[in-house]
Amino acid sequence: xxxxxxxxxxxxxxxxxxxxxxxxxxxxxxxxxxxxxxxxxxxxxxxxxxxxxxxxxxxxxxxxxxxxxxxxxxxxxxxxxxxxxxxxxxxxxxxxxxxxxxxxxxxxxxxxxxxxxxxxxxxxxxxxxxxxxxxxxxxxxxxxxxxxxxxxxxxxxxxxxxxxxxxxxxxxxxxxxxxxxxxxxxx
Amino acid sequence: xxxxxxxxxxxxxxxxxxxxxxxxxxxxxxxxxxxxxxxxxxxxxxxxxxxxxxxxxxxxxxxxxxxxxxxxxxxxxxxxxxxxxxxxxxxxxxxxxxxxxxxxxxxxxxxxxxxxxxxxxxxxxxxxxxxxxxxxxxxxxxxxxxxxxxxxxxxxxxxxxxxxxxxxxxxxxxxxxxxxxxxxxxxxxxxxxxxxxxxxxxxxxxxxxxxxxxxxxxxxxxxxxxxxxxxxxxxxxxxxxxxxxxxxxxxxxxxxxxxxxxxxxxxxxxxxxxxxxxxx
Numbered sequence: 001x002x003x004x005x006x007x008x009x010x011x012x013x014x015x016x017x018x019x020x021x022x023x024x025x026x027x028x029x030x031x032x033x034x035x036x037x038x039x040x041x042x043x044x045x046x047x048x049x050x051x052x053x054x055x056x057x058x059x060x061x062x063x064x065x066x067x068x069x070x071x072x073x074x075x076x077x078x079x080x081x082x083x084x085x086x087x088x089x090x091x092x093x094x095x096x097x098x099x100x101x102x103x104x105x106x107x108x109x110x111x112x113x114x115x116x117x118x119x120x121x122x123x124x125x126x127x128x129x130x131x132x133x134x135x136x137x138x139x140x141x142x143x144x145x146x147x148x149x150x151x152x153x154x155x156x157x158x159x160x161x162x163x164x165x166x167x168x169x170x171x172x173x174x175x176x177x178x179x180x181x182x183x184x185x186x187x
Numbered sequence: 188x189x190x191x192x193x194x195x196x197x198x199x200x201x202x203x204x205x206x207x208x209x210x211x212x213x214x215x216x217x218x219x220x221x222x223x224x225x226x227x228x229x230x231x232x233x234x235x236x237x238x239x240x241x242x243x244x245x246x247x248x249x250x251x252x253x254x255x256x257x258x259x260x261x262x263x264x265x266x267x268x269x270x271x272x273x274x275x276x277x278x279x280x281x282x283x284x285x286x287x288x289x290x291x292x293x294x295x296x297x298x299x300x301x302x303x304x305x306x307x308x309x310x311x312x313x314x315x316x317x318x319x320x321x322x323x324x325x326x327x328x329x330x331x332x333x334x335x336x337x338x339x340x341x342x343x344x345x346x347x348x349x350x351x352x353x354x355x356x357x358x359x360x361x362x363x364x365x366x367x368x369x370x371x372x373x374x375x376x377x378x379x380x381x382x383x384x385x386x387x388x389x390x391x392x393x394x395x396x397x398x399x400x401x402x403x404x405x406x407x408x409x410x411x412x413x414x415x416x417x418x419x420x421x422x423x424x425x426x427x428x429x430x431x432x433x434x435x436x437x438x439x440x441x442x443x444x445x446x447x448x449x450x451x452x453x454x455x456x457x458x459x460x461x462x463x464x465x466x467x
Contacts, residue, residue, distance in 0.1 A: 065409050065438055078438060081409075084222035087198070092220045093438050095406045096227070096263040112222055115194065142193055 004032050004146075004186035005120035006069070008113050010106030010136070012039040012128025014156025016048075018176055019126075023055040023074075025180030031187050034074045035063065035083070037109045039102050039128065042080040049076050065093040082108040085116040100132035110136025119144030122186055124179070126150045128160030137168045148172035148182065194229040200240050201225050207248050214258065214328075215391045218415030227261040234260070259331045263410065264300040267348065268307045268341070270405070271437055272355035277456040279311050279357050282432050286400050292321040295399045295426065297390060298407035299325035302336025302383075307353075308403075309379040310365055314358070318382055324397065326388035333385045339375040346373050390419045395426040402427055405457075406436035413443075420444045424461070433459045 011018065015038060026034075038048065046062075052074065053060035063075040069089045077083040082094040082104050099105035110123050110133060123140045125133045127150055137147045147170045152158035154175050164170060174182055196204075201224060205216045216224060237243040246253050269275050286292050292312075299305050305325040312318040327333050341349075350362040366373040388396070390407070402423050408416045423433055424446045433441070433450065435457045441447045450459035 066413055081438060084220075084226065086220065086222050092222045093409045094223045094226070094263065095265055095409065095436070096223075097265055108226070111194070112226070115225075116222075139193065 003120055004122050006032050006035065006113060006117045007122045007124065007183060007186060008035045008037065008109060009124045009126065010037045010110060010133040011126030012102075012106075012130060012132065012157070012160055014127035015150075017156065018150065018179070019052060020055055021176055022179045022183070023052060023058075025184075026056060026058065027184045027187070028057055028072070029187070030058075030184070031071050033069050033071055034058075034183075035069075035077065035109065035113070036074065037077045037083065037104050037106045039104070039106075039132070040079055052076065063091045063093075065091055067091050077104045077109060079104070084108065084112040087116055089116070100130055102130070102132050106133035107136040111139045114140045114143040114145055117143075117145065121145035122148065124148045124150075124174075124183075125161060125164050127155035127157050129157045131160065131163040133160060134163045134167050137164055137170070141169060146171045148174055150179075151175045194225065195232045195237075196225060196228045196240070198225070200244075201228060204228065204244065204247065207244065208254075208257075211248055212254060213392070214389070216261075218391060218412050218418070220410050220412055223263075223410050224261065227263070231257065231260045255331060258329050262329055263406075264329070264332050266300045266303045266406075267345065267352065268303045269349060269352035269356045269358075270304070270307075272352045272357075274405075274434070274437075274456050274458075275307060275311060275352075275356035277453065277458060278308075278434070279315065281453060282401065282434075282458060283311065283315050283317060286432075287315065287317055289400060290320065292317060292401070293397060293399045294321060294323045294401045294403070295397070296323060296325040297388070297402060297404040297423075299327050299333075299336060299385075300329075301332045301341075302339065302385075303341060303349075304403065304405070305336060305383050306339060306341075306365075306375050306379055309382065310353070310358070311356075312382075313379065314360065318379075321382050323383045324399075325383055325385050328387065328389045328391075330387050333387060337380070337383075337385050339377070339380050340369070340372040341375070343368055343371050343373045390422065391415065395422055397426065398428050399426055400428055400431045401434070402431070403434045404436075405434065406439070408435060408439045417444045417446075420446050424449065427461050429461055429463045431461050433461065435459075 060074045084092040149161040149164045152161040208214050312321050353362045366375045441450050452459050
């Protein structure tokens with residue numbers, strides 16, 4: 001990937017542990033924002049941001065509507081809202097119907113990111129028990145972006161990465177130990 | 188599969204439709220957040236199995252009935268009863284007891300959608316013995332959802348969730364005492380809607396129509412750009428009595444807007460109180 005402008009990471013069951021292992025090894029000089037979409041119960045936002053911010057010196061915050069998206073920042077998608085990207089590189093929140101029984105939906109955020117960042121986007125899909133995110137990865141590929149998934153053998157729940165590998169022409173299949181290095185090299 | 192995953196509606200087409208609808212029907216979506224609007228338009232296009240943009244555009248422009256569906260589908264109408272229970276707890280324990288001293292309480296629910304919040308509000312007012320001297324103006328841009336709201340019938344399948352919300356919001360009664368089951372629907376007691384007035388109101392183009400002590404507008408501003416958000420907040424400011432309360436969605440704020448200096452937030456919840464210094 002040349003000049004990555006945004007990395008979006010999606011995950012469901014079993015992916016929080018992956019993030020906790022990967023975040024400490026991400027370089028502080030990354031030149032792009034990281035946006036994290038995690039399936040979870042509503043009302044647990046500050047807990048998740050607090051937890052993840054103990055794992056990195058990068059700024060970790062919840063994504064706010066109309067906020068400018070900045071490099072070197074890790075944005076957590078708030079629970080119970082979909083996150084969309086505007087063309088002027090700000091966030092929008094959306095309280096419409098659940099997609100794949102999920103809000104936030106990984107598909108929704110991947111698709112929206114693909115339209116805005118096109119071939120400057122990298123999406124990484126982690127462990128999980130449903131196929132949310134897979135359609136989104138397809139669109140990322142159509143817009144020329146890069147797609148990576150967690151090696152299903154290393155996933156607590158392998159359904160989500162397996163579906164991605166089955167249905168999308170993924171660029172990378174990564175063990176947990178390889179992820180930070182992969183992310184650091186996107187610079 | 189050769190099915191493309193590309194969105195069926197592109198950015199230019201979004202602008203074309205916004206222009207058409209403004210010109211032909213007077214509905215102004217120019218201040219709406221484009222990412223969400225584009226997604227809703229693409230969704231409607233796919234849902235209705237449209238085959239070309241030209242036909243889609245023609246149908247919206249020429250078929251009044253389809254335009255009604257268009258408005259219903261591109262605006263988001265997802266809501267629930269006692270959504271965000273802590274918010275209702277704050278209403279019950281802090282806002283409404285303050286308003287209880289007034290001889291008459293006027294409440295505006297802007298963007299009321301299918302009415303779940305109006306009935307939740309009526310239940311809380313009733314339990315505080317305030318419903319008899321209250322009036323709930325429930326408005327929405329979309330006439331179709333108001334028709335549903337006026338019926339006061341919601342899917343029975345939702346009642347377990349709503350009952351849990353109600354209890355978490357501090358409700359002490361048996362939630363099922365407020366409705367009767369009617370096949371797959373829960374029909375809410377008619378006395379709850381005696382104090383409701385349903386009316387269309389477009390936050391973009393319509394003016395202030397009364398003075399209120401409490402305005403609720405939750406998860407509407409997120410679909411607007413900053414300029415329109417400020418304009419609508421100004422409309423609320425013009426429609427709110429001094430010391431009245433303004434309630435927004437959990438991810439919405441008066442911060443950054445010109446009205447913010449007149450509003451003091453109740454800690455934790457997204458509720459602000461208007462405090463104009465009378466001496467100035």
